[in-house]
Structures are given as C-alpha cells and as structure tokens.
Amino acid sequence: MVKTSYVKAAHRLGEVLGKRGINLIYRGGSLGLMGCVSIAVAMHGRRVLGIVPLAFTEKNLIGKTCGKKLKVATMHERLLKMMEFGDAFIALPGGFGTLEELFQIVFWAQLNIHQKPIGVLNVNGFFDGLLSF
Numbered sequence: 001m002v003k004t005s006y007v008k009a010a011h012r013l014g015e016v017l018g019k020r021g022i023n024l025i026y027r028g029g030s031l032g033l034m035g036c037v038s039i040a041v042a043m044h045g046r047r048v049l050g051i052v053p054l055a056f057t058e059k060n061l062i063g064k065t066c067g068k069k070l071k072v073a074t075m076h077e078r079l080l081k082m083m084e085f086g087d088a089f090i091a092l093p094g095g096f097g098t099l100e101e102l103f104q105i106v107f108w109a110q111l112n113i114h115q116k117p118i119g120v121l122n123v124n125g126f127f128d129g130l131l132s133f
Contacts, residue, residue, distance in 0.1 A: 002033065006093045009123040010036035013092070018044020025086045027078065028052035028065045033092045038066040049085065051078045079104055088117040093126040 010033040017024060017037070024041040026034045028050025042048045048067025053075050072078050079101055082089075091102040108114055120127045 003093075003124070006033055006123050006126075007036055009121055010034070010092055011040050013037050013090070013121060014040025015044065017041050018046045021046065023047040023049070024067075025049045025051065025082055027082075028056070028069055030064050030066060033094065035066070037092070042066045051081045051085075053078050083108070083114060083116075086116065088119070090119045090121060091127075092121045093123055099130075 014037040050065035
C-alpha cells in the first residue's frame with residue numbers, strides 16, 4: 001500500500017509542474033506515484049508522454065497512460081528516450097526500478113553524458129539514507 005503522504009506529494013508535484021507550464025515525460029501508465037503526477041500535469045493542460053517498454057504493455061502492468069504513449073522494446077531504451085526528450089529528472093519514493101533508473105541517470109551525469117538537473121522528492125525522509133551515502 002502506498003502511503004497517503006506520498007500520493008499527496010506526487011499530486012502536488014504534478015500540479016506545480018502543470019501550473020509552471022512544464023510538460024512531463026515518464027514511464028507511462030496511471031498506476032503508482034508517477035501516475036498521480038501525470039494525471040495532475042494533464043489536468044493543468046500540459047503535455048504528457050509515457051515511454052513504455054513492450055513487456056509492460058503486454059501484461060498491462062501500468063494501467064492507462066495519460067497523454068501520448070511511446071512504446072519501446074526494452075527498459076534500457078526507455079531510459080535512453082527519457083534522457084533524449086527530458087530536460088531534468090526527479091525521482092519519487094519507489095522501489096528497485098526507481099532506484100535503478102536514478103542510479104543510472106546519476107552515473108551518466110558523472111560520466112558527463114548529460115548535465116541535466118537530477119532531484120529526489122524526499123517525502124517523509126524516504127531518501128535520507130541514500131542522500132547521506
């Protein structure tokens with residue numbers, strides 16, 4: 001079960017992005033925290049692009065994507081497309097997939113593959129352990 005505070009923070013992030021005229025590129029779908037963000041962004045009239053690996057669409061693991069959907073073959077291709085189209089990255093509280101993508105983006109920044117801003121939405125100290133590393 002996702003904590004209510006995480007859902008509220010995700011919705012608020014989507015509202016702020018939408019009100020500031022910021023479009024969203026994300027993993028696709030309506031489930032989870034990023035689903036909350038995508039719905040709030042779209043409700044404020046901004047564009048939403050979900051980049052979805054085929055394995056997710058075949059098993060319907062993510063729900064309905066709000067906005068446009070770009071299907072890709074693999075998880076790695078998804079991250080490459082997010083990097084190509086995105087201007088910045090933000091991680092919300094999540095699981096191993098969230099951490100894997102966050103670490104990959106941070107590592108690519110260390111290698112100077114990109115210089116895009118990276119942030120974490122540290123709701124209720126979720127990322128405290130990571131940030132103290």
